[in-house]
């Protein structure tokens with residue numbers, strides 16, 4: 001509540017600073033903005049920024065760090081009664097103390113009377129800390145506001161280069177945003193690497209990358225923690241690869257050919273119909289593709305294979321017939337096929353862009369040589385676009401490898417080392433999902449295995465993306 | 481009936497219907513292309529109005545005129561490149577050796593093998609030098625074997641004056657050549673299919689003076705074997721390379737005739753203004 005009031009006050013002060021600053025600058029030019037270095041608004045903005053931003057930053061930092069700091073102070077001294085508690089109970093105790101101080105809901109823990117007393121004492125302590133902290137923050141904010149004002153306001157006159165100073169602020173703001181983006185990404189990567197290292201300290205990387213036996217659920221039992229036999233991820237990589245391959249067999253040709261049709265053959269009318277349709281396809285949530293795969297495509301494929309198997313029964317291919325007869329709904333083929341459909345718009349719109357960026361002069365050159373349209377497409381446009389199209393395919397592959405929902409719903413869960421598209425397979429992403437859904441302790445090898453998988457996946461897609469973007473970019477430069 | 485309006489844009493000067501454009505092409509070279517009543521529309525907008533001209537065999541004809549006056553448009557009528565622009569509509573007749581190129585029986589793809597074209601910006605394909613020249617012979621099946629194809633490639637490059645510069649790097653990309661070399665490569669590519677006519681749309685406007693001089697020299701040599709039409713912005717170039725010149729203005733052919741005559745003694749005041757640099 002107080003924080004909100006502080007924010008409101010700060011906003012009001014900034015507004016005042018803006019008005020005052022503008023007024024002073026205008027006055028120094030005798031009321032004529034033509035004589036001033038910058039537009040009057042810039043002078044106001046300059047003062048307002050110095051008055052508002054540092055204090056706002058301080059407030060933000062104090063909100064972010066305040067809880068931590070208080071917690072640290074609070075736990076620095078432990079009341080003697082806590083000695084009877086386990087470390088988890090202690091943690092709960094301190095959390096409850098803070099909750100009590102802030103008037104939040106307590107946990108359901110039941111405390112002995114003496115502990116309860118200590119709890120109240122700690123809560124009082126917490127109140128003292130947070131009051132002091134808050135007052136300190138507000139005081140410091142006040143100082144910053146005043147300093148900002150005194151730093152800027154006296155310097156204002158008509159020749160002051162307020163416009164350039166404000167430009168500097170804009171610069172800084174943009175830089176700050178991009179730094180936030182970079183740091184967040186770095187943080188994610190670091191935590192991924194960190195947790196993976198923990199995982200790899202109990203499971204050797206070679207066993208993980210090359211092992212063929214995947215059954216992480218077993219490793220969860222205490223007597224088997226770290227048993228490396230269960231963490232051979234090769235079947236997952238194989239499954240991922242198989243599904244990706246099938247997806248690309250669908251998305252590659254269909255996406256590319258539709259791109260060729262759209263960019264080279266389709267008239268404006270056909271384009272006006274097809275382009276938006278493909279964009280709609282690109283906007284379908286993957287979970288919808290997922291149940292489309294599980295509920296529609298899966299059964300259709302199973303029935304088709306089952307009845308195909310029926311034809312072979314009793315013949316020389318009896319074995320094959322029997323095999324086809326027991327094919328399930330969930331198989332790599334279904335997941336790959338539907339994923340391929342999902343990727344069609346992706347491949348086709350990227351390829352379309354690339355084909356369109358092949359200069360018209362090349363087509364004209366070919367037509368002028370007496371080539372037909374398809375000769376021109378085949379011999380000039382496609383070869384010219386090939387590097388870019390390869391890049392587009394790599395991007396699509398990286399999407400296919402990272403795609404989760406469709407495979408979760410349609411590929412199956414069994415980790416089998418197979419390249420048979422009719423088998424159920426499981427993929428890296430599916431395993432991450434199954435490892436982390438439900439109640440988990442956060443440091444069993446089982447959950448850590450998810451980080452190992454995540455890191456592998458990240459590394460693969462990162463390399464794919466970098467290579468792909470390089471290719472596409474290089475290709476773009478060629479025909480700028 | 482086609483009307484001869486070749487010497488002048490004015491209707492009064494038209495000679496009797498059906499008559500050959502005798503004054504336009506003086507004795508000597510025969511007529512390769514005869515265009516009559518050419519009107520071209522881009523959608524609703526008309527780009528050419530009643531253009532009529534005779535273009536002589538084995539000589540260079542240059543088209544001059546201010547930007548946007550329709551020179552390129554007319555050039556593209558002659559090999560039906562305008563077909564590739566959906567909104568473009570052409571009426572009138574263009575006879576090549578007495579055959580209307582717009583006739584339904586004429587396949588534009590075959591026509592374009594007979595009428596080669598060189599563009600303003602050199603546009604070699606992103607293939608090797610060899611493959612660039614072999615492109616046309618391959619799609620038209622002109623060579624039966626590798627040796628024959630090699631021979632065509634070599635002779636085309638020689639005729640385009642490029643052989644000596646590239647003979648040791650035929651397998652390197654054509655896009656790696658200099659601008660002037662690229663333009664000669666493109667000319668070699670056009671020659672390789674054995675055309676009768678070569679259309680050049682401002683072939684030197686992207687080149688430096690030395691490369692330009694080489695191309696002009698080349699054009700002068702090629703005149704022995706081909707009927708060449710060149711669009712140019714440079715009056716000096718028109719004077720240097722062409723025997724006959726046609727002046728276009730605002731979609732109309734204002735006048736055409738022997739180059740010397742036109743530059744020394746233009747009949748139309750607009751031609752005079754353009755040549756003396758008063759507009760365009």
Ligand SMILES: Nc1ncnc2c1ncn2[C@@H]1O[C@H](COP(=O)(O)OP(=O)(O)O)[C@@H](O)[C@H]1O
Pocket residue numbers: 522527545546547548549550551552553554565
């Ligand atoms: N593809 C096109 N679509 C629409 N209008 C065009 C197109 N090409 C040329 N034009 C128009 O036709 C006129 C003649 O153009 P062009 O033949 O290129 O002139 P020039 O080559 O003499 O500079 C211009 O007004 C131009 O705007």
Ligand SMILES: [Mg+2]
Pocket residue numbers: 551552553681
């Ligand atoms: Mg032009």
